[in-house]
Amino acid sequence: MSTQEREEGRQIRCLIAKVGLDGHDRGAHVISRAFRDAGFEVIYSGLHRAPDEIVQAAVQEDVDVLGISILSGAHNTLVPKIVAGLEEYDAFEDTMILVGGIIPDDDREELLEMGVAAVFGPGTPMAETIEFVRENVPDRD
């Protein structure tokens, strides 16, 4: 490996996605900015995205991390659609899915079983989320 290769190395890429009808993206902005400041490359989806659009963006951008922010309570319908879409493009295995927002405790387990790596509720310290990403980002060749 040349010096240039060593220096340029690998960069963690994240898609921060707002999916469904909820219209509040302050949290998504805050996390995007925190990830940027942590040295990640962040792609922000914008509001009101359909699961298909999120899948398209995650596949094309080849992100390591997909952070889904949901406040509307629709996570039980939206997240499975995204998981299925990623599977369709063989992208599920090496995309780490995080869910942030208002998620009742009962639903957490279900999301984790579905393949979501972690659920971060309100008040999670930003440093904790960043640390989680750094430690658990899927290893690629």
Add this chain to the structure above:
Amino acid sequence: MTAAESTGSDLVAELLDGKHRALARVITKIENRSPGYRDIVSRLHAHTGTADVIGVTGSPGAGKSTLVDKLAKTYRDRGDTVGVIAVDPSSPYTGGAVLGDRIRMASNVGDMDVFFRSMSARGTLGGLSTATSDAVKALDAFGKDKVIIETVGAGQNEVDIVRTADTVCVLVQPGSGDDVQMLKAGILEIGDVFVVNKADMDGAERTVAELEEMIHMRENPAAGLNTGHHGPVDDEEMAEVAIDEPDAEAWDPEVVRTVATGGEGVDELIDTLAAHAEWLRESGRIEDKARGRYAEEIRQLVRSDTAALLEEVIDARGGIEALADDVLAKETDPYSVADELVGPVRDCVDEELDR
């Protein structure tokens, strides 16, 4: 065959087979300079050369992303497939970036035949333009009819990137400055097509007039002899003109008005881009451009490879800081150090060239 090589050839096969995942992964390898990426790009080379590559640049807020979105949509409506690479700046301190242009690709959501990819200015030493042109090759080999590179026109790096395009389109916002600003802006010299976007705003006509005047000023006086205006010139006329005045066949940049938010002027812009592509082919400039690009690419690669080799030599001599310490202690000087480091390389070159 190493593991990296074998996954590389699988990836290339899948990319050529039309798998989006493979295309996305190849671009990631190119961006990361992952082991085996060079081999991948080498394999792709033979499959490139069919896409029209269009560079779109302009100051922040000129409406590039919105226009690119509408361009992509219009190309799709006409039956073409589209690849877009949007380059955004990254923080020089953390390397982090927010790549925000995807938000504006609203007309093309759910359409996988528009492949949109965000890239950040990660690299150094011309690394970004190399990575961008390699990513363009991936999209070209994948079979995209049109590849659009979008970048903020702020500095040298961006100019380099845009030069990897066949046709360069510069966006100007009405009221973006007086005619002195227009004279100052070096980026205006690289445009084949100028777009006054937000043409419904006050001052749009003045901006158009200023642009046209500026283009007129930079023109070779002989260019006025070309009565064919911007359209394709017939062969006879071309041959005649070429004999006594080679510059007379130069492309005369066009100014197009658009309102990207409503899609107005986009068809006209596409026609102008097509006219430029046609001119490139008919005049043979397309080969000149490609030759120039490959020459620059080879230089770039040779430079960075040589630099990497010399970095190894520096490491072997105890690292750059140790060498700097020697200079600081007045034991030696920078010229002598450079001479010692490069000397063995020079000897090899002398031997190779039989001097």
